Amino acid sequence: MHANVYLPEAFLTEMATILPSSLNMEDFIAACQRPLRKSIRVNTLKISVTDFLARAAEKGWQLEPVPWCNEGFWIDADESLVPLGNTAEHMAGLFYIQEASSMMPVSALFQADDAFNSVLDMAAAPGSKTTQIAAKMDNHGVLVANEFSASRVKVLHANIERCGVRNAALSNYDGRVFGGWLPEQFEAVLIDAPCSGEGTVRKDADAMKNWSKQAVISIAETQKDLIESAFHALKPGGVMVYSTCTLSLEENQQVCHHLKQTFGDLVEFDSLADLFPNADKALTEEGFLHIFPQVYDCEGFFVARIRKLGSVTAPEVKKRLGKFPFSKASNKVEQEIAKQLKETLGVTLPENSQVWLRDNDVWLFPSALEPMLSEFKFSRMGIKIAEAHKKGYRWQHQVATALTNGNEANYVELSIDDAREWFMGRDVRPSEQSGKGEVLVKFANDVIGLGKWVGNRVKNGLPRELVRDKNLF
Known part of the structure; x- marks a missing residue:
């Protein structure tokens, strides 16, 4: 029990006034x-839900489906020896440890047969929803993942890398810039807004230590700016999901009503009544989901799905982008890179990507990103696949995580030891084996x-941010 959870009296008084009857x-x-x-x-970029369930059964993991996410499961697993985050399946990117309620915004964005070619995730770190979106997009189109906190961008990138995402472009800005810089560029926008975190006390007993009504109102003003920016960045006819892990009306319903008051009939x-069975238990009169923690035994959460019905004039901005440091590879160079990659590792370049060059580095950008390159400065785009040298190309880690399908012939299978x-970053000597050149590395067929x-x-090519030092599977 978390009986030591701190719940201020003023907060409880506030909740009593808004709790449904x-x-x-x-x-x-x-x-x-x-x-x-x-x-x-389950990360379907790496494994199907059916195959993952078979793996889980072998390990004795007990799974219960999350009703609003086909890939989500509550899990009961023995972590006394190995935490879930240090299992081979997690480190191979087969699944993401994600709070059940936080799976709901992406499920609300991608309904029925929704398919989007350009998506903005406005507040993306640590990457749970970003990787969920990428899986829904099946690595097609372009996913712009923005994070205001520079220190959290590293965590975001590490999770994108682990999960095999290749269609993302990362940026590091205040989300309020998007409406002016990339107006009406995105078919879908997720704004999982920074909030007071009233719904998170079940995982952080001290989450409410600094709570005040004044802070809630102040944060709500920032959220109104962000939702306006998101609306400007959305294409006419596009869909936006606004979500928070808080409970106050000021940060939730009132932010959505502000958008409606600002843009009128265009909003x-x-x-979300039909998002999942029993969604009506948390449904508001507007069709939002306002989830108190006892309703579905999860975090407190809020989700709203908003459609943009017409074009609006975006805020004017003065752009100074500087010189773009990449150049698009010629068809001849791209074909040569593709040929060597196929011959060396048996890996094929995906059709929805383009090769770009920066000095000796070879990058693969999502094709759908190209119209934005002259309009916006990204911190990282696509995946780095190679470094050129005199004798050809030295392939990079994300070739293995984001471009393989597991059927490649040039690989070495590792024992558990x-x-x-x-995974601890050390070279290995597979028993009675030797070879030449670069090779894919597999464990348990992943x-x-x-x-x-x-x-x-075999010389280790694991990036430093993915190295673990103890308590492994």
Whole structure:
């Protein structure tokens, strides 16, 4: 039990005034004091849900489906020896440890047969929803993942890299810039807004230590700016999801109503009544989902789906982009790179990507990103696939994580002991094997990296940010 959860009296008084008549404060407080059930989301860029369920059964993991996410499951697993985050399946990117309620915004964005070619994730770190969006897009189109905090961009990139995402472009700005810089560029926008975090006490007993009504109102003003920016960045006919992990009306319904008051009939609220069975238990009169923690035994959360019905004039901005440091590869160069990649590793370049060059570095950008390159400065685009040298190309780690399908012939299979060494950043000596040149590295039939034969040793190519040092599977 989290009986030590801090819930300020002023906060409880506030909750009592907004709690639906079908709920009561005793259940609310009791739910806030219960630890969260652990939940995971299967990464379908790497493995199908069916195949993952078979793996989980072999490991004795007990899974219960999350009703609003086909890839989401509550999980009961013995973590006494190995935490879920240090399992081979997690490190290979087969699943993401993600709170169940936080899976809901992306499910609300991608409904039925929705397919989007350009998506903005305005507040993306640490990457749970970004990687969920990329899986929904099946690595097609372009996904712009923005994060205001520079230190959190590194975590975002590490998760994108682990999960095999190749259609993302990362940026590091205040989300308020997008409406002016990239007006009406995106078919879909997710704004999982920075908030007071009232719904997060079940995982952080001290989340409410600095809570005040004044802070809530102040944060809501920032959220109004962000939702306006997101609306400007959205194409006419496009869909936006606004979500928070908080409960106050000021940060939720009132922010959406502000958008409606600002843009009038161009704003339409889509009802989420049919998002999943029993969604009506959290449905507001506008069709939003306002989720108190006792309703579905998860974090407190808010989700709204908003449609843009027409064009609006975007804010004017003065742009100073500087010289773009990349050049698009010629068809001849791209064909040569594709040929060498196929011959060396058996890997094929995807059709929806383009090769770009920067000095000796070779990058693969999503084709749908090209119209934005002259309009906006990104911190990282696509994936780095190679470094050119005199004798050809030295392939990079993301070739293994983002371009392989597991059927490539040039690979070395590691034992469990060698796999542990690999994930700790060390070279390995697979028993009675030797080879030449670069090679894909597999464990349990999953591609986990890229190495290079040096005699009977495979030199480790794992990026530093993915190296683990203890308590492995």
